[in-house]
Amino acid sequence: MLRSVFFVSVKSTPWPHDGSDMKAIGEIARARNASLGITGALISTEDHFAGILEGPPPAIDAVMASIFRDARHWRVTVLEEVDLAERLFDRWSLAFAGRASLVDLRVTPRLLSVPADPADVRHLKELIRAFAGAL
Ligand SMILES: Cc1cc2nc3c(=O)[nH]c(=O)nc-3n(C[C@H](O)[C@H](O)[C@H](O)COP(=O)(O)O)c2cc1C
Incomplete structure (x- = not known):
């Protein structure tokens, strides 16, 4: 079985001073x-x-536990947690959207309030798939 978790969070160090965090x-x-x-x-x-993130549930739980306690961000908000029949992303990739980006507009502020609008969650997920070249 595969599980997928979709989260958003607020950076502790915003762009343009976040280079070393991103690299690490x-x-x-x-x-x-x-x-x-x-x-x-x-x-x-x-x-x-x-x-x-998508993968075997115990692995997802372990990495999400690390992500929740990571001081490089805060307000970690899980938007969606679902079981998957197959992966949507077949590789790990990082896509960087620049300042005042479309993605920032999508995240702020509604997705960080609970419960998020399912249409907002779906749109952001599609945008991330497009950035990651997974569409
Ligand atoms: C936004 C964000 C996303 C992250 N994504 C991952 C990830 O996909 N996989 C991973 O192993 N660590 C990820 N990390 C790093 C983890 O929080 C953690 O530092 C790392 O897994 C080491 O785990 P540990 O601190 O429990 O030893 C992420 C951190 C942040 C802030």
């Missing part, structure tokens, strides 16, 4: 995800992260 996250995420059979995508905007 990318390095650990690529290595750890590959070792655990996790695929997905992470979008970094000026102020936010939006990430989708």
Whole structure:
């Protein structure tokens, strides 16, 4: 079985001072995800992260536990957690959207309030798939 978790969060260090955080996250995420059979995508905007992880449930639980306690962001908000028949992302990738980006407009502020509008969640997910080249 595969599980998918879709989350958004607020960066502790916004662009343009977030370069070292991004580099460190990318390095650990690529290595750890590959070792655990996790695929997905992470979008970094000026102020936010939006990430989708998919893989075996115990692996997803372990990485999400790390992500929740990571001080490089806060207000980690799970938008969707679903079981999947097949992966939507067949590789891990990082797509960077620049400042004042379309993605920032999509994340702020409604997705960070609970419960999020399902149409907002669907649109952002499609945008991330497009950025990650998964469409
Ligand atoms: C927005 C964001 C996304 C992250 N995504 C991943 C990820 O997909 N996989 C991963 O292993 N770590 C990811 N990390 C890093 C983890 O939070 C954590 O630092 C790392 O997995 C090491 O785990 P540990 O701190 O429990 O040892 C992410 C961190 C942030 C802030």
